[in-house]
Amino acid sequence: MNNLLEINNLSVDFPSRRGQVTAVNKVSISVAKGEVLGLVGESGAGKSTVGNSVINLLEPPGYISGGEIIFDGTRIDQMSNEEMRKIRGAKIGTIFQDPQTSLNPLMTIGKQLSETLVETLKISGSSARQKSVELLDSVGIPNPVQRLNAYPHQFSGGMRQRVVIALALAGDPDLVIADEPTTALDVSIQKQILDLIKSLCKQRNLGVIIVTHDIGVIAEIADRVAVMYNGQLVEEGKVKQVLQKPKHEYTKSLISAVPSGDQKLDRFTVVDYIDGSEEKVTLTNVSEHWLSQNKSSQTHNTAITVKNLSIEFSIKQALLRKNRLVLKAVDDVSIDIQTGESFGLVGESGSGKSTLARLIAGLYTPKSGDINIFGHDVLQRSQKAKTSLIRRKMQMIFQDPYSSLNSRMTVEDIVSEPIRFHRSTANSNETSKVVKDLIAFVGMPISSIKKYPHEFSGGQRQRISIARALASRPEILICDEPTSALDVSVQANILNLLKDLQEELSLTMLFISHDLPVIRQMCDRVAVMQNGKICEIAETDKLFDHPEHEYSKHLLGLMPRMDLFRL
Amino acid sequence: MVKSNQTRSRWQRFLDNDIVYSFFTTPGAIIAASITLIAITATFAAPLIAPYNPFDPAQISLWDGKLPPAWTDGGSSAYLLGTDNQGRDMLSTILYGGRISILVGIAAVFLGMLLGVTLGVISGYFGGLTDTIIMRIADVQLTIPGILVAILINGIGRAALPLELREEFAIYVVIVAIGLTDWPQFARVARGATLVEAEKEYVQAAKLIGLPKFTIILRHILPNTLRPVLVIATIGLALAIIAEATLSFLGQGIPPTTPSLGTLIRVGNEFLFSGLWWITFFPAIALIILVFSVNLLGDWMRDALNPKLR
Numbered sequence: 001m002n003n004l005l006e007i008n009n010l011s012v013d014f015p016s017r018r019g020q021v022t023a024v025n026k027v028s029i030s031v032a033k034g035e036v037l038g039l040v041g042e043s044g045a046g047k048s049t050v051g052n053s054v055i056n057l058l059e060p061p062g063y064i065s066g067g068e069i070i071f072d073g074t075r076i077d078q079m080s081n082e083e084m085r086k087i088r089g090a091k092i093g094t095i096f097q098d099p100q101t102s103l104n105p106l107m108t109i110g111k112q113l114s115e116t117l118v119e120t121l122k123i124s125g126s127s128a129r130q131k132s133v134e135l136l137d138s139v140g141i142p143n144p145v146q147r148l149n150a151y152p153h154q155f156s157g158g159m160r161q162r163v164v165i166a167l168a169l170a171g172d173p174d175l176v177i178a179d180e181p182t183t184a185l186d187v188s189i190q191k192q193i194l195d196l197i198k199s200l201c202k203q204r205n206l207g208v209i210i211v212t213h214d215i216g217v218i219a220e221i222a223d224r225v226a227v228m229y230n231g232q233l234v235e236e237g238k239v240k241q242v243l244q245k246p247k248h249e250y251t252k253s254l255i256s257a258v259p260s261g262d263q264k265l266d267r268f269t270v271v272d273y274i275d276g277s278e279e280k281v282t283l284t285n286v287s288e289h290w291l292s293q294n295k296s297s298q299t300h301n302t303a304i305t306v307k308n309l310s311i312e313f314s315i316k317q318a319l320l321r322k323n324r325l326v327l328k329a330v331d332d333v334s335i336d337i338q339t340g341e342s343f344g345l346v347g348e349s350g351s352g353k354s355t356l357a358r359l360i361a362g363l364y365t366p367k368s369g370d371i372n373i374f375g376h377d378v379l380q381r382s383q384k385a386k387t388s389l390i391r392r393k394m395q396m397i398f399q400d401p402y403s404s405l406n407s408r409m410t411v412e413d414i415v416s417e418p419i420r421f422h423r424s425t426a427n428s429n430e431t432s433k434v435v436k437d438l439i440a441f442v443g444m445p446i447s448s449i450k451k452y453p454h455e456f457s458g459g460q461r462q463r464i465s466i467a468r469a470l471a472s473r474p475e476i477l478i479c480d481e482p483t484s485a486l487d488v489s490v491q492a493n494i495l496n497l498l499k500d501l502q503e504e505l506s507l508t509m510l511f512i513s514h515d516l517p518v519i520r521q522m523c524d525r526v527a528v529m530q531n532g533k534i535c536e537i538a539e540t541d542k543l544f545d546h547p548e549h550e551y552s553k554h555l556l557g558l559m560p561r562m563d564l565f566r567l
Numbered sequence: 568m569v570k571s572n573q574t575r576s577r578w579q580r581f582l583d584n585d586i587v588y589s590f591f592t593t594p595g596a597i598i599a600a601s602i603t604l605i606a607i608t609a610t611f612a613a614p615l616i617a618p619y620n621p622f623d624p625a626q627i628s629l630w631d632g633k634l635p636p637a638w639t640d641g642g643s644s645a646y647l648l649g650t651d652n653q654g655r656d657m658l659s660t661i662l663y664g665g666r667i668s669i670l671v672g673i674a675a676v677f678l679g680m681l682l683g684v685t686l687g688v689i690s691g692y693f694g695g696l697t698d699t700i701i702m703r704i705a706d707v708q709l710t711i712p713g714i715l716v717a718i719l720i721n722g723i724g725r726a727a728l729p730l731e732l733r734e735e736f737a738i739y740v741v742i743v744a745i746g747l748t749d750w751p752q753f754a755r756v757a758r759g760a761t762l763v764e765a766e767k768e769y770v771q772a773a774k775l776i777g778l779p780k781f782t783i784i785l786r787h788i789l790p791n792t793l794r795p796v797l798v799i800a801t802i803g804l805a806l807a808i809i810a811e812a813t814l815s816f817l818g819q820g821i822p823p824t825t826p827s828l829g830t831l832i833r834v835g836n837e838f839l840f841s842g843l844w845w846i847t848f849f850p851a852i853a854l855i856i857l858v859f860s861v862n863l864l865g866d867w868m869r870d871a872l873n874p875k876l877r
Contacts, residue, residue, distance in 0.1 A: 017588060363771055392777050404768035408790040418776040465772070472776055 003030040004207040005054065005175055009067035010077075012049050012058065023049045023062065025231040031175065031207040036198060038222030038239065039211045042254075042487040046231040047211045051177045053077070054209075055092055056084040072174060089120040093168030095178040095197075099160035099185075103152040109136070109163050110148030113170060120171035135166040140196060158189035165196065175207040176200075182217060186348040187514070187558045194221045213487065215258050219243060227251045257488045259495075259517035267499065268492035268521060290425070290434050291441075291473060291505060300374045303476055303508040304337040304360060309369030311359060329355040330366070331532035339374075339475075342502060342509040344523030344540065346516060346555070352532040353512050354399075357478050360510065361396050373476070392422065395469035397498075399481040401461035405453040411464055412449040415439065418472040438467040442497060459490035466497065476508045477501075484515065495522060516559045520544055528552045589871040596871075599863035606857050610665035617659035618647075622825065629654050633838075636845050649845040651831075652838060657845060660831060661853050667827040668854070671742055672808040676800055678746025679807075683753025684789075684796055690754065691761030692784055702758065705751035713748045714813055720744040721819050734822050741820050745810045749803055756799050760792035794872045801865035805858045812854055828854045 012024040024046040031037045041047040052058050054069055056079070069077040076087060088094070096102040104112060113135060114128035123131070129148070136144035139162040152160055161181065168176055178197060182190040198221050201208045210222060218225050218239060225242050227235040227250065235248040246252045259268060310332055316325035329352045337343045345353045358364045360371060362378065371378050376390050398404040405414060415435045418424075425431045436446055442463040453461055462482060469477060479498065483491040495518065502509050511522050519526055520540055527537045528551060536549040547553045581587060590596050609616065619626050632654035635642045642649060648657035690701040708716060724740035725733055764770060765788060773783045808828075814820035815829030816836075823830050828850045835847025 358771075361775060363774060388777055391775070394775070396772065396775055398768035398772065400768055404772060406769045406773075406787050406791070417773075417778075421776060421778055421782075468772065 004033050004072060005209075006030045006070040007050070007054070007067065008070070010050065010053060010064065010069065011066035012046070012053055012062055013065040014062045016061075022065075023231055024053070026067065027228070027231075027233045028067075029226050029233065029236065031209055033174065033207050034202060034205045035224065036201050036208040036210060036222045038218035038225040039209055039228065040213065040215060040218050040225060040254075041228035042213055042489060044230075045228040047213075047228050048179055050228070051179050051209060051211045054175075054177060055088055055094055056081070089116065090171040091173050091175065093171065093173040093176045095161075095164055095168050095176065095181045097180040097183050099157055099164050102164050103160060103167075105152050108149050108151055109155075113148075113163075113167060116167055116170040131170075132166075135169060136163070138200070139163070139166045139169070140192075141166075156189075157185055158192060161185060161189075161193055162196065165193075165200070169200065169204075173206070175209070177209045177211070179211045180213070181210065183212070183214070188348065188554070190217070191220070191558055197221060215243070215255060215488075227254070254488065257492045259492070259515075259521050268495050289437070290430070291438075291470065301339060302336050302372075303339045303341070303374060304335070304510070305370070305372040305375075306333060306335045306356075306360065307370040307372075309333045309356070309359060309366050309371065311355060311364060311366045328532050330359060333369075333529075333532070333534050335527055335534065335537065337508060337510060339508050340506050341525065342511060342523045344519040344526040345510065345512045345529060346514065346519050346526055347529035348514060348555075350531075351529040353529050354480055355532075356529070357396070357480050357510060357512050361394055361478055362391050392472055393474055394476040394478065395472050395474035396478040396480060397462070397465055397469055397482045400485055401458045401465065402485075404465050405461055405468075407453050409452075410449065411439070411451055411453070414453075414464065415449070415467045415471050418468065422472070424473065434471070438470055439464075441470070441501075442467045443493075457490075458486050459494060462486065462490075462494050463497065466494075466501070470501070470505075474507065476510070478510045478512075480512045481514070482511075483518065484513065491518075498522070516544075516556065528555065586871050590867070593867055593871075595863055596867035599860040599867065602856060602860035603864055606665065606853075606860070607669060610662050610669055613659070613662035613666050617656075617662045618645075619656040619659040621655040621660045621663055627654050633843055635843075648849050651834065651846045652843070657849050660826060661828070661850055664826050664828045664831050664850060665853055665857065667738070667821060667825065668808050668811055668829070668857070671738060671745070671811045671821070671827065672804050674742045675745035675749065675807040675811070676803045678742060679749025679803065680753050680796065680800055682746065683750035683755075684757040684792070686750065687754035687757025688761045688784055688789060688792060691758035692765055692780070692788060698758075701754065705754050708748075709751050714810060717744040717748045717810055717814060718817070718819055720747050721814060734824065737820070737822050738825075741811055741814055744814070745807050748810065749807065752799055752803065753796060756795050757792050760795050761788055764788050764791045798865060798869045798872055801868055802862060805861040805865065808854070808858055808861070828857075 007027060007029050009026045009028055010024055011022060011026055014021045014023055027046075027050060029037065029039070029050070039047045039050060049058065049062065053064055054071075054076075056076070058064070064077050067077075068075055071087070072091065076084065079087070103109075107115075110129065110132055113132040114125060117123060117128040117131050118125065121128075121131075132148060133144045136147060141147055141159060141162055147155075152163070155163060165181075176197075181197065182193050185193060194217060197208060197210070200206060210217065212218060222239050224237065225239045226233055227242065227248070229250045235242060235246065235251045242251060243255060246255055257268070309330055310328065311330045312326040312328050314324060314326050316323070318324045331352070333352075333356060335343075345356065347353045355364065359366050360373075366379070373390050373394065376383075376386060378387050378390060380387075409417075412432070412435055415438055416431050419431050419434060425434055435449060439446060439449055444460060444463050444467070448456070448460075448464075453464065456464065477498075482498065483494050486494065498509070499522065501507060509522075511519065513519050513522075523540050525537065526540050526543050528535045528543070528549065530551050535551045536543065536547070538548070543552060544556065547556055590600070614620070621627070631643070631646065631650050632652055634646050634650045634654075636649040636657075637644050637647050646656045646658070648661070650656055651660065686701050686705075690698045721740055721744040724743060725737070728736055728740070770783060770787055773787050778786075811820060811827060812829030812832065815827050816833045818833065821827040821830050823834055826834065831850035832847050832854070835843070835845075835850065838846050
């Protein structure tokens, strides 16, 4: 038996009231022992469905409509739930995406491990305990004996994912399926987890399937890669070969859409395979358009000045001061952002970058410090009218395209709300003309204005958000991870749009991201944040080529090295 | 995937809606909705379809009193479900009585919803001391059985009215009593939904536009909290109808001159041991069917509107 797992012509259908949806269409892949197979594709490609059908955990109403799955010489796609349950525990281990939800918060780690061990290996409680210690040790958890009695919330995200891996290995499986194992983790932890999976695979001679949307992950860990698009397998082969010399058009564009961290390009490479060609949208005469009127006459060199800004969130409330626990989300931060500049803010989750953005936007009130926008102190209590006038010049693009639009309003209502509220047009005819212009400007068809947000994809919604922000005629645009919820191909389009806008409307931009390559492409200057403090502020090129602060060096070192594979 | 949205009419879009679809594929929901609809239409069309007008003394004859249903011994074909002690046709009385029950139920739920949703949304959006005060009042009220609160409010309301107006205004007093009993449920649900919505980014975007708080609440938050409120309102309607029936049964509610279903059951109850079972039986059955179907409808709605189950 050569291959551990063989999937032949697998098709999975999801019957729905609007007809059959074929999520997986005649996919054939195989994994050998000691091999890591990467299964890559964008959202909706059907990659997770392949993984789920192997372990017979397809979400109803989905079912396998054709093909066969052969594991270790036996056909498993037609097995009953009962038979499958035995294989799932002992022969096939699974690692899920979110370590927060894949462990039972009410049981200690030790209990969860030994429960699985007793069930799958039929061993006694005491030897299960012994084995648990070994397992925790093998996934790199320090002090495994003491940690057995800890609850999941006492572990950090990365450690928790290690425990999940230990659980997957508990039954001593031959095959491990990891579905986006590092998507919920920070970059610094991502690398450790991937290294762990890879070394376990070699040590134990495991077959591993890694399902991911991130080509960087594939480059890091996989031996072979299978690329899926729209339910079909478009390309398969050795990682080096596929990433360096992709044969299929889709693979080519997918790889080129990943922003590169090593040099600054003019525009992002657009995946034309998916969305069709993207034209650069220009309003015929931006300088005379409604959008450009009402610019502030006074010109300030600095758009935003932040001085010694701090905010605390209380984690534990108590009557006595010494018992209170506060988190300093933003701690004594000072930055200057020049007018017309694109300023990046980078850091891992929890570093306080989003909080800083919301402080500047006025959504939070700081504990101490000053914020000046175009030379006006927005925190002072007097001159409220002027403050609100200045605040209006600052708009924000949010991270989650699904919650940033009111689902009960049409696109027209959403985009026209700021215009109508500020009475910034002469009459309703002009309003509707401006709304149409804005919609066209962000690259959406005019017919969208009568529709509701749920009729659009994530990328399209983000375009609508941008149109809404523009409707206030901002001079400062704050983008809080505007593309982290989107696929790479869509990301390239949105980032290009933001770049064009900035250029044509000469906006000042505060761009927040955890994604270093994106920052490099978008920003003139960058601030690196860690634990609420700014570590380093530098010109983008200088930071990427010669980082000074230790943490900046550390972050840059974790950037996925796609360039190794690029020719 | 349906792509040509522009060409579809409003009606087609309506039919395409997931909730409408769920309705037409759930037999229980269709049956419950049909019964509810028939009950509401029949009771509101009572002056047109009822064989007699039970409030018109000219049509009532004491000679015809206490007649059993038409199909039993001694029954008269003129009175299908028999007559009560005063000679009123039971079928007509149930239709007229059901109308009052449903009216009181709907009005009380509206009052409770208005009060509860307003307070709940304010409580959830502003938080802090406002939230604490409103929700503690709601908590205190919830510790006392609803029907006792309703009896209390009802009693105060009656005592406050001059004697000659009590009968006339009894129905309004009952509505206020039940509405004031209901509001904590609505407040809790609306507050929960508001807490979720207020965190969402579209609300923050609205703040950045500079919209005043009141506009944000009214245009952005309120419409998005209505789904769970609608579910509570439907189930609340069934409870309000029962509450009215209970009050009336206890003699605290609608007076016998304009009887509701509850009043009819109470009046009939006095004759139960004399063997005149039909006076209490048929209004009770009508009440059960009405409440049951409204409840089923609420159950279906809860499932259909719950995004977690879809």
